Amino acid sequence: MLEKLLAYLSGTHQQIAPVDARLWRQTLETTPLLAALGANEQTDLKTLTEQFLAEKRFFGGDDLEPNLEMAIRIAALACLPVLHLGYHWLSELHDLVIYPDAFLVHREERDEFGVVHEHYExxxxxxxxxxxLVLSWPDVLEAGARCDGRNVVIHEIAHILDDRNGAFNGFPPLHKGMDPVQWTADFSDAFDSLNQQLTQGHRPLIDPYGATSPAEFFAVTSEYHFERPDLLQEAFPRVAMQLERFYGSWERV
Ligand SMILES: [Zn+2]
Structure with a gap:
């Protein structure tokens, strides 16, 4: 099954060590999303990344051997959503499993006649x-590289943040001063609108996968918040504003 391959990253509460300078530079150079951060944010992100590398455990699936380059890239992308929220928002994340390609998940669904259908997705x-958190490495490499609104790491981290109130429902714990009623109204209206666009055969501005459930809508719009805020602003301005307040804003160069 899964093999633990990064022995030096395998325990919790390890000592925090400086991230390898060459690999950090390489991570920024190959990830325009991170390279676009201001100098102060890059320094803060590096600090969070070092903490992440010291505390989280990395495993490989399907004979993949995670190396330090992979771990740094994933850690940096995973810490971006909590740059302003604070590192403690990732306290419930413990293990990361990296697969060499898209991985197959066994699904069972019961139809209206009670027959269980099995398939692999x-x-x-x-x-x-x-x-x-389970990630396919080729998708991680694309995350933050093209800035097209698709970012698997931010997507999955958004689920982790969402789950902090005990459920995957698109409703993370909100900050003081944020109105939960307004949040729910803004997200519900946008979610309904996306579903309506799809029902009417329109091509939406954002990934239609967001129409799957409120949890996926929060995760997908979080991807756009970081990668293509312009598109999110155009598609769902009230959601864009809520996510700006939730994630915080920072300087970009
Ligand atoms: Zn998802």
């Missing part, structure tokens, strides 16, 4: 309860 990422 290829996934690029999945957040499990109890703090495990």
């Amino acid at each position: 290829p996934l690029s990422g999945e957040a499990w309860e109890h703090g495990t």
Whole structure:
């Protein structure tokens, strides 16, 4: 099954060590999303990344051997959503499992006649309860590289943040001063609107996968918040405003 391959990253509460300078530079150079952060944010992100590398455990699936380059890239992308929220928002995330390609997940569904149908679904990422995140490496490489609104790491981290109130429902704990009623109204209206666009055969501005459920809508719009805020603003301005307040804003160069 899963093999633990990064012994030096395998325990919790390890000593925090400086991230390898060459690999950090390489991570920024190959990830325009991170390279676009201001100098102060990059310094803060590096600090969070070092903490993440010291505390979280990395495993490989399907004979993949995670290396330090992979761990740094994933850690940096995973810490971006909590740059302003604070590192403690990731406290429930413990393990990361990296697959060499899209991984197959066994699904069972019961139809209206009570017959159970089994199938395997290829996934690029999945957040499990109890703090495990599963990622396909090729999708991680694309995350933050093209800035097209698709970012599997931010997507799965959004699920982790969402789950902090005990359920994957698109409703993370809100900050003081944020109105939960307004949040729910803004997200519900946008979610309904996306579903309506799809029903009417229109091509939406954002990934239609967001129409699957309120949890997926929060995760997908979070991807756009970081990668294509312009598109999110155009598609759902009230959601864009809520996410700006939730994630905080920072300087970009
Ligand atoms: Zn999802």
